[in-house]
Amino acid sequence: MYSLLELKFAVVLENPSHSHDEQPRFVVRVINALGQLIEQCSEYDVSAGSGINGFNTFNGFGCPVEWRQWTNVGIDLSQYVGQDIRVQFITYDCGAYGHYGYAYYTAHCVGNQLDLTGCNGDI
Secondary structure, eight states, X not given: OOOEEEEEEEEEEEOOOXXXXXXXXXXXXXXXXXXXXXXXXXXXXXXXXXXXXXXXXXXXXXXXXXXXEEEEEEEEOGGGTTSOEEEEEEEEOOXXXXXXXXXXXXXXXXXXXXXXXXXXXXX
């Protein structure tokens, strides 16, 4: 059986240039029932800052805003069929003065729905 978890998210983080621990932040984790990451690549954790890979910057209101367009991520959950898996989406506002961090997201599982009937452009 093949099971794929498909996550989609878009992120907006205001960048007040505070210390790393006080910056707005976004985290996605896929964990088991014990709270452990299911695999090494099942976590995405990003804090506001300039030059973040995959992010754009808007400088229109005095405090830069870092934003990432909709991003698709697929995680193979085949080896976890029948087990409890949890997906955490976490946003943090600024720890110092209340600058914002938020995200939009969707998540769903896809099972055995792929059917390739041709591979030479004859579909």
